[in-house]
Amino acid sequence: MALPCFLLAKAKKQAPPQAAAELANALSGKLDKMEVRAAGPYVNITIERALLAQTILAEIAGKGASYGTSNTGNGRTVVIDYSSPNIAKPMHVGHLRSTIIGAALVHLHEALGYKVVGINHIGDWGSxxxxxxxxxxxxxxxxxxxxxxxxxxxxxxxxxxxxxxxxxxxxxxxxxxxxxxxxxxxxxxxxxxxxxxxxxxxxxxxxxxxxxQHDLVRGESWYEPLLKETFERVAQAGVVEESQGALVVMLGMIDKGLKETPCLLRQSDGTTLYATRDLAALFSRHAEFDFARALYVVGGEQKLHFRQLKAVLKRMELAWEAQVEHIDFGLLLGPGRTKLASRKGPVLVLDDLLDEVVDEALKVVSEKNPSLDEATRRLVAEQIGIGAIVFNDLKRERIKDVEFDKAQILSFEGETGPYVQYTHARLASILRKAAESGEAQSATQLDLHALSDASTVLLGLARYGTAVRTAAERCEPSLLAQYLLGLCRDVNAWYAHARVLGQAPEVTAARLELVRATKCVIGLGLRHLGVAAPEVM
RNA sequence: GCGCCCGUAGCUCAGCUGGAUAGAGCAUCGGAUUUCUAAUCCGACGGUCGCAGGUUCGAAUCCUGCCGGGCGUGCCA
Incomplete structure (x- = not known):
């Protein structure tokens, strides 16, 4: 573990190497079973591997499914608006990103102890x-x-x-x-x-x-009776004015970038607009839930709209404006960066896509693991197919456009959902075999030195909670997805050369403990992303 | 025109919000299975981090200006 000493050096007005040396000096002897050594501008702290292993494995075994959770959100509510398709049209692949990202954010915030209200704001209104x-x-x-x-x-x-x-x-x-x-x-x-x-x-x-599963399905029509009072509320704040026959809120004084794009609240024919309806929803949600965060998982094309909404709240001097966040994401593009979810042209229906990928997964499962019975095979194929699609959507930064490359999704190799699932299934398999042969119980003593070549895995396991927390805070599920890929790479590399079963009892017991902990963490992480963690595949 | 976003290996992307020698996957080439699932693992190849300045002990990361691409831009949602 390396500790950079540049900040410390700045504070103490010393050269970094000198600060590092002094810090190392001060620390040495105080940390039990750790070696502290200055190396240039860094202090390297070396923890005895066995101690590291013991601490981390004990914590995961003790906490189980609650490992990595926290209570930072206790007593606070997060409202997440996601998916929100239009009625009377099938869900097409264009709805996929909001749905998948939103669901992940629901899980991530629950892991931090927040009360989460997932809202499906369906488009059930309009001429x-x-x-x-x-x-x-x-x-x-x-x-x-x-x-x-x-x-x-x-x-x-x-x-x-x-x-x-x-x-x-x-x-x-x-x-x-x-x-x-x-x-x-x-x-x-x-x-x-x-x-x-x-x-x-x-x-x-x-x-x-x-x-x-949304907690609340509440369409646009639900807010219809609130439109009048919403408009009046804004008007009473004294920020509404007339412009070209319409009623608008000017926003240039709040945000220079908006000086030519006021927020339109009422058309010249007297009818209301999108912004009016969204303000009504926002006021209603704030009154009902008193949220700590209100997240709108909506594509980046609507950035201006949410920037305007927030600016209107600001002009009304509502302090909770800062708690409203537009969680934007990039476009879903077809092969060759063509637009996929266009209004015209053949839409790719979501269910058809899911079927297609699941069918392919079924072929691969049947080929790779013929010993599975028919029912299991189908179940696993569903998990893998869906997992491939979901993970593909979450593995990159939200803001990046996703090119929908079917061949890549169907490959199930490399940085994919099935790769992570496969790692999980193999670890599960080792645990199963251990239970069958009774090796799991035979030794009470762990030989932790048998994990000396697994420190990247152990350190990875220790970082899980941080990955969950930052992913939730920044509303960036890709941080967790990337974390999982890294953890899987590390553990795959480890057990490719470190055999678990059939070793000296203490060795097997220690390695089994690592397998158990890693399988647990991968499973938790996958479920937070909305991906199933199969025991076999 | 204006606003916002993106630009890192042939391709798709990471890079812990300023730290040690910039990392993965795909593709290409070469290797690993008498034993826990080869959907895996190991190795090779591959980089003027779009360009030019600036800030400082130190920049892929922060600032400015260009270049290239995307999205949006008053009565649609």
Missing amino acids: QFGGLVVALRRRGKTLDEANPVHGLLELYQWSKQQVEADAQFAAEAREAWRELESGREGEVRELWRWVTQTSLAGFAKTYKRLGI
């Missing part, structure tokens, strides 16, 4: 629902039961065509939207509700496969 209602009226609520989401998409696309092609249809659609906006119960509202529920039922399957 397009007028057209959809009319389409349903004409064609009836007949959808393919097995695949209602595809059916709804077809219906939605048909209604859009009709609105453009058929004036009569368009007029009826406008009327239906007006009726919906009025809030009255009746046929129109009932049909709208049916669309919403059918859609959500379709999404539920996808969410289940991804292991995702």
Whole structure:
């Protein structure tokens, strides 16, 4: 372990090597079983390997699933807005990133002891629902039961065509939207509700496969009754003015970069806008949850929007503005950096993608591990396929665009989810074999010197809590993903040459303890990322 | 035009927010299995950290200016 002494040197106004020497001098003898030595501007502290091993392994064995957690968030709430797809359209790959990153942030904040409220802010409102209602009226609520989401998409696309092609249809659609906006119960509202529920039922399957459960599903429509008071609240703060027929909040005095882009709250025809609705949601959430953090896991294309929202709060002199964070992320791109999630053109439906990757995983599992029975094989293939997709999305910095390279995802080699899962499964396998042969219990004494070549693994295990904490604080799951890749590399390299079973009992016992601890940490880390940790594969 | 982001090996990316000799994966080439799963491991090859200045003991990291790419830019969400 190396301790750089540059800061110390600055404080003491000495040359770094001299400061290091003095520090080493002062420390030596005070740290039990450690050797302290100055080396140029660094103080190197050498810990007896056995002591290091014993300390770390004991802590992991003792804490188990709570290893790496903390209570820094106790008593505080984090609200996380993620996934938030539009109703009546299937979830496509464009929703993947928000969903996956958001779910990881939920787990990471829970690990820090926060109360987490995951919100699915579904797009269930807008004039397009007028057209959809009319389409349903004409064609009836007949959808393919097995695949209602595809059916709804077809219906939605048909209604859009009709609105453009058929004036009569368009007029009826406008009327239906007006009726919906009025809030009255009746046929129109009932049909709208049916669309919403059918859609959500379709999404539920996808969410289940991804292991995702929101705490609150609350669409845009829910905030509709709050819009008036929201607008008045902003107006009463005295920050609203008229500009070109619309009502806006000027933001140049808060943020120079926004001087030409005021926040529009009300259009010239009197209707509200996206920003008004999001402010309503924000006020409502703040009143309801009194959050320590409110995270919006939304693509980087909407940076301006959130910058405006925060600036509006600032102009209103609301101190909690700083607790609202836009967790932005890069685009999901197709092969050759083409746009993938475009509004036109064939959308890549999320479920189809999951199926495709799982099918490939099934082939690989069958080939690599034919001894598994059919049911296990299918289960494992699902875990691997989903894991490959999720991990692929989380392994890089959020802000970077993700090129969706199918061949790379299907390779299951190198820096991938399956690589981490495979490491976990192999460690599990060693533990299983040890239990079968009874080697696990035979020795009570551990020969910790048998782990002298495993210090990178041990130090890695010790760093787990830090990885979790920084990943949560910075809302950057890739820090944990990268940590796991490193840990797996280290432990793979270790057990490629250090045999665990069939050694002297004390040696086997010590190595088993390392295997157990590492398997535990990999499993915890994977689950925080939303990836399954299979026992076999 | 303006605002924000990105630029590190042939390709995709790390680099612990200023510290020791810049690291991984893919690709290419060569090796490892009588024994815990070869979805693994070991080795080789591969770098003017976009360019130019500046800050200091020290810069891939901080500041300024360029160059290249992306996203956004008042009545869509």
